[in-house]
Amino acid sequence: MRAPFPVGVVPCQGAPVPWVRARLRGQLIYARASETGALQAENGRVEIRYKPNDGRRYEAREGNLEVVPGPPLPDDTCGPADAVRKPEKGAASGEAAVSGASAVGASPAAGTRSRAASGRAAAGPAPIPEGAIVAYADGACSGNPGPAGLGVTMKDGARTIELSEYLGVGTNNIAELTAILRVLQEIQDATRGVVIFTDSQYSIGVLQKGWKAKANVELVAELRNALKARKNTQIRYVPGHAGHAGNERADALAREAVRARKSRRTEQPPTA
Structure with missing residues (x-):
């Protein structure tokens, strides 16, 4: 963000x-x-x-x-x-x-x-597994707490899915975590390989490094359970403000949701 x-x-x-x-x-x-x-x-x-x-x-x-x-x-x-x-x-x-x-x-x-x-x-960075879905997830918050939103951009072969979702009043960490959760919810096939990029070290910490969640306990638990159900899902850190196109796009979608107080989902090419 x-x-x-x-x-x-x-x-x-x-x-x-x-x-x-x-x-x-x-x-x-x-x-x-x-x-x-x-x-x-x-x-x-x-x-x-x-x-x-x-x-x-x-x-x-x-x-x-x-x-x-x-x-x-x-x-x-x-x-x-x-x-x-x-x-x-x-x-x-x-x-x-x-x-x-x-x-x-x-x-x-x-x-x-x-x-x-x-x-x-x-x-060099770790290679993306062949056939994996690649997603960038980001959250935005105007105040803490304050109006919050998330942005997701996902690439599955020739298909691109984007989410810009307004979450109402929340915190930055809630927005970051929920963005990752939305990626998992979009992918119904739990056997698919998925690589999710986030610039939230907090999310990496509570989901992969064993940090104790002092807040957002239920949301963190839901995410941990969702990740346990998937054997081929990776969450990787990407630096913010570093010109990574996917991260920049997810950030823009999150800020758009906060600014417009609206949610939208797009898919290209459109599903028949």
């Missing part, structure tokens, strides 16, 4: 201090703040987030941030995130290149993880 959003985006996690909504060169983001709502800067830079569950945090110059009026948001309303390794000089990277933000300098441990990730990237 990607900012900007018509009204707001959900908050994010880091040190135990609040967040405020702010604009960075016109883009709505979340910024670290004190309990009074003032920006919390170190050496003139403020920690910011573009998305609650994409596992990435950045820094922006305090002077480039415009705080949006409103009370500070609690820190514990979103999942964990790791620092992003600062790109090499001259290398443009994601939102940092677009919005003037920079990646947070990684610690030695984070640098080790980054080098390991680079090694995996060099080997």
Whole structure:
């Protein structure tokens, strides 16, 4: 899911201090703040987030941030995130290149993880199983809680299915989880190979890494049961804001649902 959003985006996690909504060169983001709502800067830079569950945090110059009026948001309303390794000089990277933000300098441990990730990237992503349905699922939420929606785009051979569903008032995590559930509900044949891409580390955590669900317990249980009934379903992480066409499309469908307060399903080519 990607900012900007018509009204707001959900908050994010880091040190135990609040967040405020702010604009960075016109883009709505979340910024670290004190309990009074003032920006919390170190050496003139403020920690910011573009998305609650994409596992990435950045820094922006305090002077480039415009705080949006409103009370500070609690820190514990979103999942964990790791620092992003600062790109090499001259290398443009994601939102940092677009919005003037920079990646947070990684610690030695984070640098080790980054080098390991680079090694995996060099080997290339895992191949898609032959004949598998490929789906991208994303959620959007304007506030937390607030108007929520999901987006799904699925490719099954020559057939493409897209969902843009308004969920009413909910949270970002509910929208992310429900998007994955909708993919499973669309595929009646439980023996089919399915690869679902999500940019929600929260969803990956509670569904595949054994994280304990402190909220959304029934929804998580429903998803876990649905996944157990399928032997050939994979959920894979895809970074948000990284130009992945399927993820960008699912994000757009989710934001469309929130903006229009409507749901739609399309299938191409149409079923006879």
